[in-house]
Amino acid sequence: MQxxxxxxxxxxxxxxxxxxxxxxxxxxxxxxxxYALGERxxxxxxxxxxxxxxxxxEAPYCxxxxxxxxxxxxxxxxxxxxxxxxxxxxxxxxxxxxxxxRLDARLEEQGAxxxxxxxxxxxxxxxxxxxxxxxxxxxxxxxxxVATKIRxxxxxxxxxxxxxxxxxxxxxATFQFEYDLGLGSRPVVATIAAGTVIGTxxxxxxxxxxxxxYAVDLRDLLGYELLEGTDGRALQASLDxxx
Ligand SMILES: [Zn+2]
Numbered sequence: 011m012q013x014x015x016x017x018x019x020x021x022x023x024x025x026x027x028x029x030x031x032x033x034x035x036x037x038x039x040x041x042x043x044x045y046a047l048g049e050r051x052x053x054x055x056x057x058x059x060x061x062x063x064x065x066x067x068e069a070p071y072c073x074x075x076x077x078x079x080x081x082x083x084x085x086x087x088x089x090x091x092x093x094x095x096x097x098x099x100x101x102x103x104x105x106x107x108x109x110x111x112r113l114d115a116r117l118e119e120q121g122a123x124x125x126x127x128x129x130x131x132x133x134x135x136x137x138x139x140x141x142x143x144x145x146x147x148x149x150x151x152x153x154x155x156v157a158t159k160i161r162x163x164x165x166x167x168x169x170x171x172x173x174x175x176x177x178x179x180x181x182x183a184t185f186q187f188e189y190d191l192g193l194g195s196r197p198v199v200a201t202i203a204a205g206t207v208i209g210t211x212x213x214x215x216x217x218x219x220x221x222x223x224y225a226v227d228l229r230d231l232l233g234y235e236l237l238e239g240t241d242g243r244a245l246q247a248s249l250d251x252x253x
Pocket of ligand 1: 052053054064065066071072073074075
């Protein structure tokens with residue numbers, strides 16, 4: 011059984027493939043996960059609900075299965091695009107663009123705490139130009155690393171700074187997202203699939219194990235073979251590797 015994808019929206023789940031069949035391992039709060047990680051290799055492809063395995067050693071994807079579709083389609087798309095600002099606790103701000111109809115999904119995928127839709131433009135090319143201008147003006151990049159998001163996982167957004175930023179843009183709409191992770195301190199970064207689910211925030215999975223909170227980037231699980239029903243020793247070994 012291999013981790014071949016993840017779904018971070020309404021019902022967060024890991025997508026697991028066994029002999030071509032894809033199943034969902036829910037990641038809702040309170041779910042107990044008890045997998046140890048085995049070998050990691052290319053996650054292959056999913057087409058029409060079936061998984062095509064790939065044994066190449068590169069992970070999460072080998073060159074053949076790496077599809078830079080998001081970059082290409084945004085850049086060349088003639089659909090209307092939204093330009094948005096997003097805030098990640100406590101004070102990381104970014105500008106981004108997405109096709110207008112994908113705005114809500116895009117903000118959730120990223121695990122933004124706050125966001126504002128600031129412009130709508132006719133195509134992806136114009137959107138990229140304005141994105142670059144805004145990035146330079148607000149001194150906040152176009153990419154926020156997952157490690158940065160994890161560092162602020164137990165924090166809240168600094169309202170004053172965020173509101174000051176919005177004052178310059180007269181937003182079309184603003185968004186506030188609640189993840190209710192209830193973390194008292196910064197979680198330990200790990201690549202594990204064992205523990206009690208606290209919640210998800212974008213592609214970050216928060217797990218509790220023996221009173222310690224762990225943060226897992228779901229992308230880091232892509233491609234791993236999962237070993238089910240393993241004894242405590244195997245689970246502990248995969249935890250020890252990151253402590
Ligand atoms: Zn491959």
